Amino acid sequence: MAGLTLTGFEIKTLAQSKAELDELFKNTFGVSLGSEPDGSIPPDSVAGQLVGLLADREAEIWExxxxxxxxxxxxxxxxxxLVALCALTGTLPNPERKSSGVVVLTGDPGTVLTVGRGVSEATSGARFLTTAAVTLSLDSSWTTSTAYAVGDRVSNGVSPARIYQATVAGTSAALGSGPSGTGSVITDGSVTWTYxxxxxxxxxxxxxxxxxxPYAAATGTLTMIDTPITGWLSVRNLADIKVGAYLETDAALRIRRENEITGNANGTLDAIRAKLLRVGQGGANPVLDCVVFENTTMIVNVDGLPPKSIEAIVxxxxxxxxxxxxxATKDAGIESHGNTVGSSNDSAGFPHVVKFTRPTEKLVWIELDLIKDVGRYPLDGDAQCRQAILDWHTSANGYTFGKDATVWGISTSLYKVPGVLKVSSVRLGFAxxxxxxxxxxxxxREIARFDSSRITISSTGGTP
Incomplete structure (x- = not known):
């Protein structure tokens, strides 16, 4: 029977509605209306057309x-x-977010760039707009035996003159002509420059x-000027763009609601972690990853946690x-431990000292040599290899705090790129x-951080 039953709501189909209306019309106006071989009313008759119209309207009501x-x-x-249902248990859909980052704009002194100047990624064509007005300022010329800090920019060369930014602090060479070319790693004495x-x-x-x-742009790929003006010569991003997101789908929202409901308890490590992972979701600064440790003993443990304490690394x-x-989540009487210290008030308004740990970010530099099948390796194969390495080292793949940066993991990630025959050498370092x-x-309490600007790939042709 159609309607609300013990097993749920059962809809009445269009065919059922038409059959019932057929019987109703025949009982009311005479069985002679049903002149079809099966006793139904002909659909092209006046009565049949009325039955069809009414059945359609009734089906819409059932739907x-x-x-x-x-x-x-x-x-x-x-x-x-679905949004209203999820809100009842405190789960709100993650809104859409724009991809964002920072670019260096270069050209002639005094050039004024208003808000909304357009730039785009060289390969994908992803389009970005500046969010601040900028007036290009004359940079100092490079000089020998000079101390430079990270972020310092200099001009060097004549026809063309170029701008370089220091990525590793140091002292420029005592001899020579300074940084040149358009590379991302240019050594000059103990200074490292990028174009x-x-x-x-x-x-x-x-x-x-x-x-x-989720519009991505790896380091050095935002180089196209969409809204040119006189005096603006170049644009470049010196770090990967922070990728945005589309509005959260219904399927993803359902899964997250279930996960958050199961994490509504307090006190356990899993409950604390689940609550921390909810912080900032849908905003500009969400929690990206979290682990929670505990010390249940009466002495300081091997990880440095005080007795009867927890430590959240976030x-x-x-x-x-x-x-x-x-x-709000930890048990009463349990100390929180970490390198970041603050205060929070309880429901009675009394302040409590609270601690958690921010992981030390270890910047990783990678240089690798690979052999490629020239016929299958994409034109942007090196860029795809860099992205494959970045995709591998995400929390979605289980890469988190305390995970070593491995030659095996880096090498394995590259074979998803068409035409990669062999990774012959991988060199890793923190410089x-x-x-x-x-x-x-x-x-x-550390996490390795990867960026395409710190990945150098040398690919040579080989025989499959």
């Missing part, structure tokens, strides 16, 4: 009732109905994608939101121009 019934079921609700663009002046602006979504998220969450071929150890 609306089914949608209404489904809106109370998280497994079947969609759109606004920024053409000209003698530069400025910096934040950027965001024109549309919300990447991302607002400090105060984390302090508040830890206080530019690495020479080591061993895995890099990462302690439990």
């Amino acid at each position: 609306v009732m089914q949608a209404l019934a489904s809106s109370f079921d998280p497994d079947n609700a969609t759109g606004k109905a 920024c663009g053409e000209g003698t002046a530069s400025g910096v602006s934040a950027i965001e994608s024109v549309e919300a979504g 990447l991302g998220g607002d400090d105060q939101a984390l302090f508040d969450t830890i206080l 530019p121009a690495p020479v080591g071929t061993a895995d890099l150890p990462i302690a439990i």
Whole structure:
């Protein structure tokens, strides 16, 4: 029987509605209306057309009732109905976010770049707009035997004059002509430079994608000027763009709601971690990863935790939101431990000292040699290899705090790129121009950080 039953809502189909209306019309106006061989009313008769119109309208009403019934079921609700259901248990959909980052703009001194100047990624064409007005300022000329700090920019060369930025602090060479070329790692004495663009002046602006979504741009690929003006010669991003997101899908929202409901307990390590992972979700500064440790003994343990304490290691998220969450989630009488210290008030207004740990970020430089099948290796194969390495080292793949940077992991990630025949050498280090071929150890309170600007690939042709 159609309607609300013990097993749920059963919809009446269009065929059922038509059959019932057929019987109703024949009982009311005479059985002679049913002149078809099966006793039904001919659809091209006046009565048949009325039955068809009424059956269609009735079917629409049943479909609306089914949608209404489904809106109370998280497994079947969609759109606004699902959002309302999830809000009842404190889960809100993650909004769409634009991709964002920073670019260096170079050209002639005094050039004024207004807000909204357009730039795009060289391969994908992903479009970005500047979010600040910039006036290009004349940079100092490079000089010998000079101390430079990270972020210092200099101009060097004539026809063309170019801008370079220091990525590793040091002292420039006592002899020579300074940085040249368009590379991302240029050694000059103990200074390391990266190419920024053409000209003698530069400025910096934040950027965001024109549309919300996961628009990526690896280091050095935002080089196309979409809205040129006189005096603006180059644009370049010196770090990977922070990728945005589309509006969270219904399927993803359902899964996250279930995960958050199961994490509504307090006190256990899993519950504390689940609550911390919810901090900032959907905002500009969400928690990206988290682990929680405990010391149940009466002495300091091997990891340095005090007796009867917990330590949350958290990447991302607002400090105060984390302090508040830890206080609200941990057991009473248990000390929180970490290198980040703050305060949070309980429900009675009394302040408590709360601690958690921010992991030490270990920047990793990678140089590798690979052999490729020239016929299959993409034109942007080197860029795809860099992205494959970055994709491998994410929390989604289990890469988190205390995980070593391994030669095996880096090599394995490259074989997803078409045409990679062999990874012949991988060199890793915590400084530019690495020479080591061993895995890099990462302690439990550390996390290795990778960026395409620190990955150098040398690919040569080979025989499949």
